[in-house]
Amino acid sequence: LHGFAPMETPAFERIETLSGKYGEEGDKLIFKILKRGEQAATGEVDLALRYDLTVPAMRVFAHRKNELPRPFKRYQIGPVWRADRPGRGRFREFYQCDVDVIGSASLRADVAVILALGAALSAVGLENFVFRLNSRHVIKAMMDAYGVPEPLQAQATTVLDKWDKIGRDGVSAELAELGLADAAVQELCDDLGGDTADAAIRARLQTSEQGRKGLAEVDTVIAHAAPRLAGGSLRFDPLLARGLDYYTGPIYEIFAEGFRGSVGGGGRYDNLAQMFQRESVPVCGGSLGIERILMLLAKDKAAPVPHCDAYITVWDDAALDRALTLADDLRAAGVRAEIDLDGGRLGRQFKTADQRHCRIALVEGPDEQAAGTVVIKNLATGTQTTHTRAGAPRAAAEMLADTD
Amino acid sequence: LHGFAPMETPAFERIETLSGKYGEEGDKLIFKILKRGEQAATGEVDLALRYDLTVPAMRVFAHRKNELPRPFKRYQIGPVWRADRPGRGRFREFYQCDVDVIGSASLRADVAVILALGAALSAVGLENFVFRLNSRHVIKAMMDAYGVPEPLQAQATTVLDKWDKIGRDGVSAELAELGLADAAVQELCDDLGGDTADAAIRARLQTSEQGRKGLAEVDTVIAHAAPRLAGGSLRFDPLLARGLDYYTGPIYEIFAEGFRGSVGGGGRYDNLAQMFQRESVPVCGGSLGIERILMLLAKDKAAPVPHCDAYITVWDDAALDRALTLADDLRAAGVRAEIDLDGGRLGRQFKTADQRHCRIALVEGPDEQAAGTVVIKNLATGTQTTHTRAGAPRAAAEMLADTD
Numbered sequence: 001l002h003g004f005a006p007m008e009t010p011a012f013e014r015i016e017t018l019s020g021k022y023g024e025e026g027d028k029l030i031f032k033i034l035k036r037g038e039q040a041a042t043g044e045v046d047l048a049l050r051y052d053l054t055v056p057a058m059r060v061f062a063h064r065k066n067e068l069p070r071p072f073k074r075y076q077i078g079p080v081w082r083a084d085r086p087g088r089g090r091f092r093e094f095y096q097c098d099v100d101v102i103g104s105a106s107l108r109a110d111v112a113v114i115l116a117l118g119a120a121l122s123a124v125g126l127e128n129f130v131f132r133l134n135s136r137h138v139i140k141a142m143m144d145a146y147g148v149p150e151p152l153q154a155q156a157t158t159v160l161d162k163w164d165k166i167g168r169d170g171v172s173a174e175l176a177e178l179g180l181a182d183a184a185v186q187e188l189c190d191d192l193g194g195d196t197a198d199a200a201i202r203a204r205l206q207t208s209e210q211g212r213k214g215l216a217e218v219d220t221v222i223a224h225a226a227p228r229l230a231g232g233s234l235r236f237d238p239l240l241a242r243g244l245d246y247y248t249g250p251i252y253e254i255f256a257e258g259f260r261g262s263v264g265g266g267g268r269y270d271n272l273a274q275m276f277q278r279e280s281v282p283v284c285g286g287s288l289g290i291e292r293i294l295m296l297l298a299k300d301k302a303a304p305v306p307h308c309d310a311y312i313t314v315w316d317d318a319a320l321d322r323a324l325t326l327a328d329d330l331r332a333a334g335v336r337a338e339i340d341l342d343g344g345r346l347g348r349q350f351k352t353a354d355q356r357h358c359r360i361a362l363v364e365g366p367d368e369q370a371a372g373t374v375v376i377k378n379l380a381t382g383t384q385t386t387h388t389r390a391g392a393p394r395a396a397a398e399m400l401a402d403t404d
Numbered sequence: 405l406h407g408f409a410p411m412e413t414p415a416f417e418r419i420e421t422l423s424g425k426y427g428e429e430g431d432k433l434i435f436k437i438l439k440r441g442e443q444a445a446t447g448e449v450d451l452a453l454r455y456d457l458t459v460p461a462m463r464v465f466a467h468r469k470n471e472l473p474r475p476f477k478r479y480q481i482g483p484v485w486r487a488d489r490p491g492r493g494r495f496r497e498f499y500q501c502d503v504d505v506i507g508s509a510s511l512r513a514d515v516a517v518i519l520a521l522g523a524a525l526s527a528v529g530l531e532n533f534v535f536r537l538n539s540r541h542v543i544k545a546m547m548d549a550y551g552v553p554e555p556l557q558a559q560a561t562t563v564l565d566k567w568d569k570i571g572r573d574g575v576s577a578e579l580a581e582l583g584l585a586d587a588a589v590q591e592l593c594d595d596l597g598g599d600t601a602d603a604a605i606r607a608r609l610q611t612s613e614q615g616r617k618g619l620a621e622v623d624t625v626i627a628h629a630a631p632r633l634a635g636g637s638l639r640f641d642p643l644l645a646r647g648l649d650y651y652t653g654p655i656y657e658i659f660a661e662g663f664r665g666s667v668g669g670g671g672r673y674d675n676l677a678q679m680f681q682r683e684s685v686p687v688c689g690g691s692l693g694i695e696r697i698l699m700l701l702a703k704d705k706a707a708p709v710p711h712c713d714a715y716i717t718v719w720d721d722a723a724l725d726r727a728l729t730l731a732d733d734l735r736a737a738g739v740r741a742e743i744d745l746d747g748g749r750l751g752r753q754f755k756t757a758d759q760r761h762c763r764i765a766l767v768e769g770p771d772e773q774a775a776g777t778v779v780i781k782n783l784a785t786g787t788q789t790t791h792t793r794a795g796a797p798r799a800a801a802e803m804l805a806d807t808d
Contacts, residue, residue, distance in 0.1 A: 001735040001738075001739075001741070002735070002738055002740075002741075002742060003711060003712030003713075003740055003741065003742030003760070004711075005711045005712075011415060011453070011483060011485070011497055012496050012497075013486075028440070028441070029440075030526075031416075031434050031437050031438075031440070031451070032437065032438045033436065033437055033438070034435075034436045034437070034438055034447075034449055035436070035451075036432070036433075036487040037432070037487075040436070042447070043438075043446070043447020043448075044447075047435070049415070069711060069756070069759040069760045070756075070759070070762075071745055071746070071756075072711075073711065073712075073742070079415060081415070081416075081763075083441075084442040084696075093414050093415060093416075101745065104745040105746075106745045106746050106747070108718075108724065108743065108744075108745045108746075109745050111728075112742070112743070112745065115728075119735075132754045148662070164499055179673040222726060223725075224725060224728060228728060228732060249429075298417050307407060307408075307473060307476075307477065308407030308409075308477075309407075314512075320512065320628060321628060324519075324628060324632060328632060331406070331523075334405075335405075336406075336407055336514070337406075337407065337422070338406060338407030338477070339512065339516070340512075341475055341505065341508040341510045341512045341516065342475070342508055342510050342512075343510070352473070352474075352475075355473040355474070356407070356473045357405075357473075370411050374653055
């Protein structure tokens with residue numbers, strides 16, 4: 001609905017496409033594929049399973065850019081693989097859902113990505129999700145404003161990102177440990193921990209050009225996207241750091257009640273394309289973690305998924321064609337239908353129907369054949385009703401619609 | 405519609421799950437994954453990408469059988485990986501669509517699988533497909549009837565399977581080369597090459613119990629399945645051998661005009677489950693090759709896929725919220741809609757809309773705002789029409805429905 005085109009990439013890439021893109025820790029988590037044939041014995045690798053959907057997409061874009069429109073808006077839902085020891089809600093194979101706008105430097109593109117991600121979350125029924133938004137420019141300007149020396153800025157940013165987990169005292173201690181001046185630590189924590197943190201930080205950011213630029217980014221995105229996020233919200237979080245190094249502008253993570261970590265995130269990364277081509281291409285995009293979202297949605301234990309809906313009993317081998325024709329007619333009426341495979345008494349057949357979570361069973365025995373009728377049994381209630389053979393498929397469809 | 409439940413398995417399995425299941429040639433084509441962490445340097449592998457969907461499904465079934473109904477009917481559509489040098493219509497990563505019935509020894513299950521595969525082919529629009537059906541019992545009985553010595557039977561079967569490719573003379577020469585007696589070769593080729601091949605072979609098969617059993621299998625499946633294959637057909641082919649060793653009963657391959665090889669196939673394999681559990685479980689199933697089928701369907705070069713349908717021009721930054729609201733309203737009316745991202749003159753925005761294959765563009769400039777209207781431009785014809793703002797989303801939806 002938001003004008004993103006589907007794009008799929010293969011499960012594996014050449015190893016050099018993925019190496020060095022995810023930091024040292026990320027490199028260790030890449031599943032690598034042994035060379036084939038005579039070279040297998042060398043123990044060398046030449047391919048690797050994709051670690052995310054972003055880097056392969058940029059590789060494909062660089063190869064195909066002349067065939068693609070600008071801006072190119074793509075989405076992809078697919079598995080990625082990380083050789084982690086996964087905890088709750090994490091797996092070595094897991095699904096990401098990405099949306100990206102390639103080729104636009106406008107904040108409108110960031111807004112478009114956030115609205116598409118938000119609409120997807122609303123569409124699957126997630127409620128009260130929160131986008132926490134920041135900007136790389138805000139982070140840099142804050143570090144400068146509080147006098148954090150350049151070489152310590154990356155580590156200090158990571159420490160600030162833990163405020164929710166370790167609190168003011170923890171942050172204060174870790175910043176001091178990094179070697180930050182006591183005055184800077186005190187000032188920063190007073191501002192961040194106070195009742196008027198937002199105002200205090202905004203005042204600091206107004207003092208530098210980069211700070212004003214970062215604030216303008218954040219405020220523009222919030223002004224246009226926040227009112228349109230049905231079921232969710234979007235707010236400025238000057239502490240949000242977001243792990244990956246490649247972001248250059250707005251960044252955000254998505255949180256939802258019931259899961260400690262984020263269920264998605266994204267941002268602008270205007271320099272990643274240059275890993276695959278000379279030309280710099282502005283890109284922004286975001287990603288949802290499908291398993292975590294499913295886990296949140298599945299909290300109310302779901303009913304067993306029916307293997308089929310309508311079970312057609314088979315009186316004997318001579319009645320097989322009759323049963324197959326009834327199955328055809330039910331399917332033509334839109335009913336998921338199957339015939340009994342292994343024969344035997346009706347009671348045994350009803351039991352199999354029940355084990356397969358079918359909701360109705362149909363009987364067309366000798367009496368019914370003589371009368372031109374079909375009996376439909378509601379397997380939940382045990383009620384049996386008799387229908388004309390011609391009317392049975394529609395009757396079955398209506399019974400199943402009623403019990404949905 | 406046929407009562408098969410979706411089941412997914414991971415992309416990779418433990419190496420020992422896949423090794424030795426696909427013959428010596430198959431083993432060489434398995435992508436193997438290097439151990440991680442400190443063990444990476446050993447060059448040893450512990451995981452492998454799945455080579456088909458069948459073996460992983462049997463592994464999962466063996467682990468989960470107590471949670472699953474009997475019979476268990478499953479389908480799966482997903483990629484598999486083979487380290488081949490792929491030719492036309494073949495890829496190292498390709499998609500299979502499998503349907504299987506686990507836990508029924510009845511020929512009704514074979515019929516159910518064939519009907520589900522046939523219905524899938526009809527549903528995607530493939531026409532005139534042909535199921536060629538045989539039985540492992542027919543093959544064995546034929547080999548015995550024509551006096552092919554036991555140790556040569558597997559090779560002789562493979563030679564017969566090439567009749568379509570190399571003709572009677574080729575088959576005759578290769579059988580002689582195997583060491584078959586001249587009389588046996590002559591007799592076999594006379595029967596198979598004659599005008600009454602079907603009758604001749606049936607007469608031979610009637611002379612042994614295994615031959616009669618094989619014929620009965622073939623005839624039962626044809627009697628029930630053939631009349632129900634809309635758009636396709638099913639016929640006995642005593643020469644069909646089907647590569648994999650694990651089949652034990654009916655076997656078939658699916659052919660379609662325009663592709664030399666098969667586009668799918670299947671059969672009964674009652675002993676495969678015993679690789680993962682003690683208990684023997686009767687299983688039959690089939691598989692479709694998605695890329696080959698897509699290739700056949702795509703013969704009439706398809707029109708470019710639109711990246712979006714409705715392009716909402718943005719007069720200036722002050723009009724951005726107005727454009728975003730129009731996008732919301734269009735999406736609520738079921739229209740794929742996007743706003744212009746990069747600004748500039750209307751002509752430039754129309755051009756971008758066109759490059760993105762949008763079919764209509766909407767303009768809500770100062771004049772339209774004053775009048776409470778929206779102009780919709782048909783990008784194919786250039787025609788512009790004016791609508792009330794309130795009526796524009798529905799008008800756009802109707803215009804797009806008309807041009808579908």
